Amino acid sequence: MGNANVYKLLPDTPISVPERPAKPVRHALDMLARDWQAVFGQAPSFGSESSAAKAVDFSIAIRYAQPQDECPERPEAFVIRFPAAAGDDAAMVIAARDHLGLVYGILHLSRVYLGVDPFWFWADIPILPQSSVSIVATDYISPEAAVRFRGWFVNDEVCLIGWKDGYPPTEEVWMPVFEALLRCGGNMVIPGTDLPRDGIHWKLASEMGLWITHHHAEPLGAEMFLRAYPGKTPSYKEHPELFEKLWRDAIEEQKEQSLVWVLSFRGQGDAPFWQYDPSFVTSESRGEMISRVIRKQYEMVHEAVPEPVCCVALYGEIAELYKEGHIDLPDDVIKVWADNGYGKMVSRRHGNTNLRKPALPDAGDRGKHGLYYHVTFHDLQASNHLTMFPSSSAFVNRELQQAFHAGAQDYWLINCGNIRQHAYLLDFIGKLWLTGQEDVERHLADWIGRLFSGEHDGIARLYRQYAELTIRYGPHEDDRAGDEFYHHPARKIVGRWIQGKRDQSDKRLHWATGDVPFAEQVKWFGRKCEEALPGWEQWVASCRALAGRLEENEKMRLYDQLLFHGELHRSGCRGFIALAKAYEAFDGGSFALSFVYATDAKREYAEGIKLLSRAEHGKWERFYKADWLTNVKSTVYNMDTLLKFIRMHGDSPDFFLWYKEYIMPETEKYIYLENTHRNPLSDDDLADRLREKFKAQGIYR
CATH class of the missing domain: 1.20.58 (Methane Monooxygenase Hydroxylase; Chain G, domain 1)
Structure with missing residues (x-):
């Protein structure tokens, strides 16, 4: 080998894996197998640890951590060790404390050594074929992520819905979504918006190891009241037992999954609840009702789930009521603050009302905090849906850093839309939620370098100018x-x-x-x-x-x-x-x-x-x-x-008058026969001929 600390990863390098891998690990091994095939042109040699070849220069062992691996004792931790770096039976060990840690370790191998980009699918970044890969035998200990729960809300996902046959979207659509999220170090997802419950999205996300969380308008992931009870008034005051049945059913259905339970109380269709219950006219009465409902949801979850993780979405009017001191929350829930849809951590605009109240915890607000942030938004006004975020990544960085330092470190939910159009900013935030900080210009250079072989300075300039224009x-x-x-x-x-x-x-x-x-x-x-x-x-x-x-x-x-x-x-x-x-x-x-x-x-x-x-x-x-x-x-x-x-x-009823007035030669206007001139021009033809006339007259600009 020449240098005892450099090894060759070859197409037939043996890889030992757990004999009966859990579903998240099995999905990650499937990703690795596909990556391996793309790089080396052949499938990897998977086998059990006991059957792994020992008489080879290099082998890989993927396993749950053993004492000698010295893997940190925290969720999602993994290590890469080279225990035989000085011997003849050289091996690389990828070891982790839990399923998700092993997933991240496997994907680390793909990214760092095989060169597979987290956004290879969504940004069409090619996977380069190689005959071998050099590996320097340097141990690696995964750092603890800066944000505990970090993920995407696949929201307003109409492109994903219309892209392939089948509704709700099938595994073919969801697999690359969840894969990209995992490759970015994410661990949490809301897979879609109000999709039919018989779809594969929830099940597949959970199988791939992701924590599930809920839309703030669907507390506990429960069915919408009006969908379950059409014709009844969606008032908790009138029908507490019906609401609680929906919540109880949702808890029972999901209690075996890894969930970040969202506690909330908004009205149907993501609106304030008092739109359906106008008896609540004061901030005090509204805040008291929201507090009571959230406390009830909290108690119900704790009755069914040991040590649940709960959060409260401080979105829209709920954030305003909380800031005013009208909402009382359990001490251990994560309070999730939201931007206004345009990246600023202030309350969002509702129609023409734009109070812009700060949407971050005050200095004395103790406990756990998180944020819900949009890189894409839909508000029927000026938001970006098909196009990239309209402000600069430097602006996003400032807002997220401010939120992070204000204590929003426990939960980041990023509205990712349809992913493809927003890959650049999603990649940037993926770096930020792992490390807590990221240099904007360094990231831009890295992103462009991953996508393009040349013209880097010019492309970087275009990215910067986009947000300025x-x-x-x-x-x-x-x-x-x-x-x-x-x-x-x-x-x-x-x-x-x-x-x-x-x-x-x-x-x-x-x-x-x-x-x-x-x-x-x-x-x-x-x-x-x-x-x-x-x-x-x-x-x-x-x-x-x-x-x-x-x-x-x-x-x-x-x-x-x-x-x-x-x-x-x-x-x-x-x-x-x-x-x-x-x-x-x-x-x-x-x-x-x-x-x-x-x-x-x-x-x-x-x-x-x-x-x-x-x-x-x-x-x-x-x-x-x-x-x-x-x-x-x-x-x-x-x-x-x-x-x-x-x-x-002016051109009605025969749609001939403008032709006669503006286009017909003067010599014809008074002698034409109607039976030869009453075939009206199409809209396009008429417009084109009128345009030329008005240009000549200098009245079209």
Whole structure:
């Protein structure tokens, strides 16, 4: 071997494994086997420890810790030892205290020695074939994670739902989700949002070793009241026994699993409970009810489960009531604080109400604390769903570091959405929850180096510029727009316009524009997009130019992970600008010109559908089929409806008048025969011909 402390990992290196591995370990061994096949071109040589070859230069033993391994006595700990580093029977031992520790040890082998990236699947990072791998015989002791319970909430997961056949999503969809989470060092998950209970998602997550936790609107993972008791008023005051039956059934069903039990009391559909029980009109009465319900849930769990881990979601109105001193909680529950959906640790905006109350524990608030944080959000206003987080990773780092130092170290639940679009930030947070700190620039360089073989500085610059170019729609640093900004407000504007309510300010848009006349609201959105568009145009051009210098597979990776996101912003800006121009022209009585701009808006928004389609290559075919939340297709439909509505103003009833007025030669206008000229032009043809006419007249800009 030359150097006694360097060994060769070969395709046929024997690997001893436990004889009857637990399900989490078996899943991890399956991952290792697949990784091994990808790297060495053949399956690994698994066997029991007693049958492992001894007359080879190097072997691997995967086992539960023995005294000589000196593995730390804490959950999830694992070690890598080289007990025979100085002898002839060299071996590497991966030993752990528990199932999850062994899973992490196995995945450490894949990542560090086989070079398999945690996001190999979601970011299409290739696994490089090798004939052998050099291993330096240096012992490794896994550090204790900075955050005890750390994981993803697979929320608003419409891409995962529409991607493959079968509903709820099948193992084919969920396996790479849970695998990536484990490879990032995560140990907890909410696998989906309100999916049918007969799906595989809960069972598979548990089998792979993950702790299960619950949505704050579904305490204890119980069925929704109105789903179980349709027609009854969802009031705990009126029907305590029905609520408690749902909770008791949920506890009984899940008590054998590793759970972080969520205690909470919100109304149906993730709203304050007093919307369904208006007798609670004071903060005191609301806080007393929430406290009583949480205490009851706490007692029920403790009756059925020995030493349960419980948390309380301080989300929305519950956080505000707790801060005001109206909610009393058991001492040992983890209090989970939430950001506002845009990454700032303040209370979230509800409609037009934006109190921005700090959502972190006060200095004197003892006990355990955690956080619920969004890298993607859906609020029908300005959130990011299809695109990357609109603020910088430096901003995210500051907020998470602040939360960590305020005591939120026991539980981190990250809203990961559909994962693929948010891999960069999920990877960053995965580093942070393990170590408690991470250098933003170092991580960016590492991320880019894992995805691309060259052009690193240019790609890093594009990542930084992306967060600088997102629309700043309000006075706060986190008031930055994601893709929903271009779509939900635009559809609201079209609806109000067609409904004949243009004389009324749309209250649904006051969060952005303030209480101004409707025409000013439309103009506000158009102006914001006009200000942002030049930056996006330049950014897209730079990104495309850089892509031209990459190899074909890396060019597609750049599109999926970066360019796609900027192009969606650009098409959204263009579409909204055209919509604002259409309204201005309509408001001034220039209906034909308004029709042209509305057609422009439809085409610009339709470009977004093409962008989604382009990202559906290979294994990603149909990935955006169920774009129901941002819903680009719905925006296109709205624009198509609008332009038809506008055409009714001036070109009706025969849809020939604009042709005659603007397009027909003067010499024909007074002598044409109706039977030869009454075949109306299509919307697209008419718009194109009108556009050329208005350009020539200098009134189309």
